[in-house]
Amino acid sequence: MQLLTLVIVGLFMLIVAVVHFIKAFREVNDPNGIPGPTQIPYLGRVHDLPIQFMWLKFKEWADKYGQQGFYRTMMLGAEFIVVTDEKVAEDLLVKRAKYNSDRPVIQSLFDSKSTHGSMEYLPLMGHNTYWARQRKLSHSYLTEATKAQYYGVMYFEVQRWMARLLENPEDFQHSIEDMSSKVMCQLTWDDPSLSEYCTKSAWGLLTQMSPAGPITNVLTPLWHLPILINPWKRAERKRHDEQQAWWMERLLTCREKLARGELRPCWTRQFLEKTSQKTSISGDYEASCVIGMLALVGIFTVVGPMSYWLVSMVHNPKWQEAVQREVDEVCGNRMPRLEDAPRLPILRACIKETMRWKPNVPTGVAHETEADDHYQGYFIPKGTRILPFDWSFLRNPVKYPDPENFRPERWLEPGWPTYKEPLTQYPTIKGLTSFGWGQRQCLGMSLTQDELIVGCGALAWLFNLRHKRDPVTGRELPVPLDRSNSLLIIKPDPFQMEFEPRSEERKKEALRLWKESEAKDRARRERWLRNVKEGKANVIKEPKVAQPTLKIPSPSPAAAVPAALVDGGEVRDGFSKTVQVVEEKSGGVNGHGGSLAEKAVIDVKKEADISITIARLDSTAYESKGLRNEKRGKPTRQVDCPGRLQWRRECGADQNVPSPGRLGHDPILLTWTTAAASIRVSQRAPSRLGAIDRLDRDPIPNRGLDALA
Numbered sequence: 001m002q003l004l005t006l007v008i009v010g011l012f013m014l015i016v017a018v019v020h021f022i023k024a025f026r027e028v029n030d031p032n033g034i035p036g037p038t039q040i041p042y043l044g045r046v047h048d049l050p051i052q053f054m055w056l057k058f059k060e061w062a063d064k065y066g067q068q069g070f071y072r073t074m075m076l077g078a079e080f081i082v083v084t085d086e087k088v089a090e091d092l093l094v095k096r097a098k099y100n101s102d103r104p105v106i107q108s109l110f111d112s113k114s115t116h117g118s119m120e121y122l123p124l125m126g127h128n129t130y131w132a133r134q135r136k137l138s139h140s141y142l143t144e145a146t147k148a149q150y151y152g153v154m155y156f157e158v159q160r161w162m163a164r165l166l167e168n169p170e171d172f173q174h175s176i177e178d179m180s181s182k183v184m185c186q187l188t189w190d191d192p193s194l195s196e197y198c199t200k201s202a203w204g205l206l207t208q209m210s211p212a213g214p215i216t217n218v219l220t221p222l223w224h225l226p227i228l229i230n231p232w233k234r235a236e237r238k239r240h241d242e243q244q245a246w247w248m249e250r251l252l253t254c255r256e257k258l259a260r261g262e263l264r265p266c267w268t269r270q271f272l273e274k275t276s277q278k279t280s281i282s283g284d285y286e287a288s289c290v291i292g293m294l295a296l297v298g299i300f301t302v303v304g305p306m307s308y309w310l311v312s313m314v315h316n317p318k319w320q321e322a323v324q325r326e327v328d329e330v331c332g333n334r335m336p337r338l339e340d341a342p343r344l345p346i347l348r349a350c351i352k353e354t355m356r357w358k359p360n361v362p363t364g365v366a367h368e369t370e371a372d373d374h375y376q377g378y379f380i381p382k383g384t385r386i387l388p389f390d391w392s393f394l395r396n397p398v399k400y401p402d403p404e405n406f407r408p409e410r411w412l413e414p415g416w417p418t419y420k421e422p423l424t425q426y427p428t429i430k431g432l433t434s435f436g437w438g439q440r441q442c443l444g445m446s447l448t449q450d451e452l453i454v455g456c457g458a459l460a461w462l463f464n465l466r467h468k469r470d471p472v473t474g475r476e477l478p479v480p481l482d483r484s485n486s487l488l489i490i491k492p493d494p495f496q497m498e499f500e501p502r503s504e505e506r507k508k509e510a511l512r513l514w515k516e517s518e519a520k521d522r523a524r525r526e527r528w529l530r531n532v533k534e535g536k537a538n539v540i541k542e543p544k545v546a547q548p549t550l551k552i553p554s555p556s557p558a559a560a561v562p563a564a565l566v567d568g569g570e571v572r573d574g575f576s577k578t579v580q581v582v583e584e585k586s587g588g589v590n591g592h593g594g595s596l597a598e599k600a601v602i603d604v605k606k607e608a609d610i611s612i613t614i615a616r617l618d619s620t621a622y623e624s625k626g627l628r629n630e631k632r633g634k635p636t637r638q639v640d641c642p643g644r645l646q647w648r649r650e651c652g653a654d655q656n657v658p659s660p661g662r663l664g665h666d667p668i669l670l671t672w673t674t675a676a677a678s679i680r681v682s683q684r685a686p687s688r689l690g691a692i693d694r695l696d697r698d699p700i701p702n703r704g705l706d707a708l709a
């Protein structure tokens with residue numbers, strides 16, 4: 001009897017599970033929804049989407065389901081729209097950029113979107129205030145460096161690279177990376193000797209954020225295992241802390257060098273001398289991150305097309321000869337410079353065709369939608385990831401006839417769909433789909449183009465790039481066309497090739513040039529230091545650091561609250577604001593109504609008295625005075641305060657507070673849930689410099705950022 005009951009219960013549960021599964025299956029495969037491969041409830045297509053060369057599977061699906069320019073798939077509950085046509089990307093990511101410019105969470109990084117104020121990875125940040133101000137700053141630094149022709153750094157490093165290739169050609173893959181790393185380390189911290197570590201750190205971050213990196217990026221629930229049995233989280237904690245400490249150390253070293261007058265033009269000097277006075281960047285920590293991130297992102301990106309240039313040239317000797325002829329005609333006995341670019345269309349065409357033929361961000365970088373939307377009659381829910389699938393854009397046979405082959409003439413000869421005049425300006429890689437879309441479009445297009453012109457131009461001037469021959473059999477060693485890593489940003493796997501100097505004269509000239517540049521650089525540095533010691537020119541004093549002020553960057557207090565809950569509001573003064581909430585949801589603290597209506601983040605850098613006042617507009621003011629920031633490291637603290645005030649330190653295991661205590665940051669998340677509230681946060685005893693250096697509103701309104709596109 002008991003057995004029979006068990007069997008009946010078991011059968012019943014099985015039937016319930018099957019019915020539930022069928023219902024879920026129908027839901028995730030709605031015949032009226034966006035076309036795409038059949039989805040398995042909860043899993044999506046995680047079972048047959050390969051981690052290696054994922055873009056090839058995406059392309060297979062694109063050919064099958066992407067007739068309308070997009071298709072849909074799922075991964076462990078996350079919705080994806082894979083965009084396969086440029087027009088659709090334009091519609092969704094440019095025209096609707098206002099609410100399609102967020103980023104998905106990257107599970108294996110702490111606070112990848114900076115939702116909790118980590119402020120670390122600009123390209124991965126959500127569509128929030130940190131992103132807006134860091135993008136503005138990065139854009140202005142990159143533009144200024146471009147105008148100043150990168151302070152000569154690119155020529156210097158490319159000359160060094162040519163000499164290294166002559167002396168040690170076998171090491172070419174390492175020396176490419178080191179060259180682009182040295183360029184970035186000079187632009188960032190005026191110190192090329194940092195390149196080795198910086199490159200390592202760049203690949204470390206890239207691996208951590210890629211689907212082909214830690215398994216926790218795909219099997220995301222694993223990330224939430226307790227830290228003791230979670231090797232992925234422990235490894236990331238170590239990587240992260242080392243990287244952040246290194247960035248901070250760079251900034252502090254630059255400050256010391258600046259004070260001694262030893263720092264030449266670079267982005268950190270620009271920040272210390274000028275920007276720190278009038279920026280919304282919150283302080284040293286954030287500055288070290290935004291500048292450090294720029295250095296990293298400029299390494300693993302440029303390495304791809306620079307390496308694929310070698311592949312293109314080895315496989316297409318006719319085009320190599322054409323580039324060499326053009327460079328010889330224009331530059332004669334010297335290496336190409338940026339001012340030669342208008343007269344080097346074949347070089348530019350081959351660079352652009354290399355990027356089209358072998359795109360180094362083949363899947364594209366996902367945006368995330370911030371609002372429900374409809375497109376071509378289909379519903380796109382908030383939180384959907386939109387993947388602008390670059391491999392597909394660049395293999396569209398209508399725009400790029402014969403897409404599988406290297407055809408630079410498509411940029412040079414009238415009659416091809418992509419031909420554009422004047423040839424002094426076009427082809428240019430600026431605006432290529434590989435650099436992304438809308439408000440999140442890449443900021444490094446000019447830098448990439450310039451570095452490729454100087455670097456690839458120098459290669460064409462100095463070398464014949466050839467297959468290497470096996471010394472025993474005499475046979476050509478293969479240079480594979482389709483072997484690469486599978487990270488978000490790719491580069492070819494190691495291979496062998498020959499760098500044959502075009503003539504003995506050019507070889508001598510390249511070595512002489514490098515010796516001369518190196519000697520000049522050393523002499524300049526020594527002169528600079530001598531002058532400093534003798535108290536002569538070029539001693540740059542850092543301006544006095546002003547007392548940081550509290551800021552509320554959001555222009556409208558209402559904007560931070562879900563629109564339906566808000567009935568206007570006003571900013572009373574710099575530090576306080578009023579929000580009127582007209583509707584409440586159930587739940588909330590202490591059983592009283594009130595979903596999360598507002599929250600603010602305060603950074604308290606050192607011990608300080610602060611006063612936080614929360615007042616219900618319709619009753620007495622509740623005050624919690626003199627909260628001392630003495631309990632460092634305590635993860636959560638509840639303040640006994642009527643009016644359903646809750647505040648806590650934002651130090652949960654998943655919420656990455658930038659090295660609390662160590663680097664001087666100590667953010668407090670403040671939330672309040674009253675029906676109608678005003679809040680005042682102030683520093684009661686500003687006894688120490690920089691005690692409070694940031695008061696932000698979070699979530700951050702996305703309106704008003706369009707101007708930054």
Ligand code: HEM
Pocket residue numbers: 122123124125135138294295297298299301302304305360361364365366367434435436437438439440441442443444445447448
């Ligand atoms: C081959 C070279 C490069 C490629 C293919 C590339 C590609 C991209 C892509 C696809 C994005 C995301 C766009 C989107 O979400 O729609 C991006 C963002 C970005 N790139 Fe590049 N990039 C390159 C070089 C560089 C360089 C040299 C720098 C600067 C040193 C740079 C700085 C950035 C920054 C700061 C962002 C973040 C923009 C934002 O989130 O608002 N990139 N890049």
